[in-house]
Amino acid sequence: MGIYDREYYRGEGTGPGWFGGVSPACNAIIVINVVVFLVQQVFRLDDPWVRNWLEASPEAIFHQGRVWQLLTATFLHADIWHLIGNMWFLWLVGREMEALYGSRDFTAFYLVAAVVSTLGWAAMQAFSPFRPFMLGASGAVMAVVTLYTLYYPRREILFFFIPMPMWVLLGIYMVLPLLSERQGGHVAWESHVAGFAFAFAFKHFDLRWSRLTSGRMRRPRLKIFSPVAFEQPRTRTPGQSRSSGEAVGAKVPSVAVLPEDQLDARLDEVLAKIAREGRTGLTDEEHRVLQEASRRARNRRSDRP
DSSP states (O other): OOSTTOHHHHTTTOSSSTTOTTOHHHHHHHHHHHHHHHHHHHTTOOSHHHHHHTSBOHHHHHHSOOTTHHHHGGGOOSSHHHHHHHHHHHHHHHHHHHHHHOHHHHHHHHHHHHHHHHHHHHHHHTTOTTOOOBOOSHHHHHHHHHHHHHHOTTOEEEETTEEEEHHHHHHHHHHHHHHHHHTTOOOOHHHHHHHHHHHHHHHHTTOOHHHHTTTTTSOOOOOOOOOOOEEOOOOOOTTOOOOTTOOTTOOEEOGGGOOHHHHHHHHHHHHHHHHHHOGGGOOHHHHHHHHHHHHHHHHHHHHOO
16 A cells, blocks of 8 residues: 555545544545435435435346446435445444545545445346345445455454454355345345455455556656665663663664655555554654655645646
C-alpha cells in the first residue's frame, strides 16, 4: 500500500460529529442504508415497482439494460434484522479499513465491491428458471470483512459475546449462506463469494482508486540511493532516561534516506498502530516516519504538472 493520499496529512476525517472522526464515509454508508430502509417502511415501497426497478435480477440487468440495479440493490434490505446484521459488520470493521485506506479509497472500494458482488450473483443466476431477485449489502460487507481479515487474521472480536479470531468469523460468514441455501434458504451466497474474491484481488494487486488514477501504474524510473546514513546519537540531559532496548552509543537509521518501499512498509505499520492505539502511543521514531512520509508526498505533489 502506497504512502500517498493518506488520512493523516490530507486533513480528512477531522471534523466533529457522526460524519467526522476517522470514518466519515463508513458512517455515511450506514446512514444511507438506514434512511433507505425507513423510507421503504414509511412509504411501503415493497410493491412491484421497487422490485422491477431497484432490486437486482439477471433478466433486468442483462436483457433490459437496468444496470443501475447492480448498485441500488445493495442499499435495500428485506427486514430490520437483515439491515442490522449487515450494518453491524460494516461498522465493526469498516471504520478501521477507512482509517487505513482513507475515505476516498474506502468509498470507491465499497461501491465497486457492491457492483461486483451483485454482478457475480446475477451472472451465476442468469440461467436460473426461477427468475430470482436480490437485495442487500451482504456482498459488499463481505468484501470489507475479507479485506480486514487479510490485514488482521488473528485479531479477536466479540461475536455473540464469544471472543473469536477474524479468520474464524470470516469462515462462518462464508459457510452460513451455503448452509442456508442447502436448507431451502434465500441467501445470495454467490454475492458473498464474489465479494470475497474482489477483496482478495483488491489487496493482492493494490487496486486503490487513488493509485489507479494517479499515473503510478506506469513503470517506475530507475532510482539510485546513496548508502544508508545514520543519525548521530542524541544528547540527553543527566536526568533523561533511555528508551527501552536502546543500547549505549547505538546509531539509529535515518528515515530520510530510506528507499520508498521500506518507508512504505514502516508507514503501514505506524498507521495500523494508530488505528489500534491512537497517536499517543507513538514513539519518536514513528513520528519521524509520519513526518518523512508527509514531506515526500508534498514534494511529489509539487512535482506534478
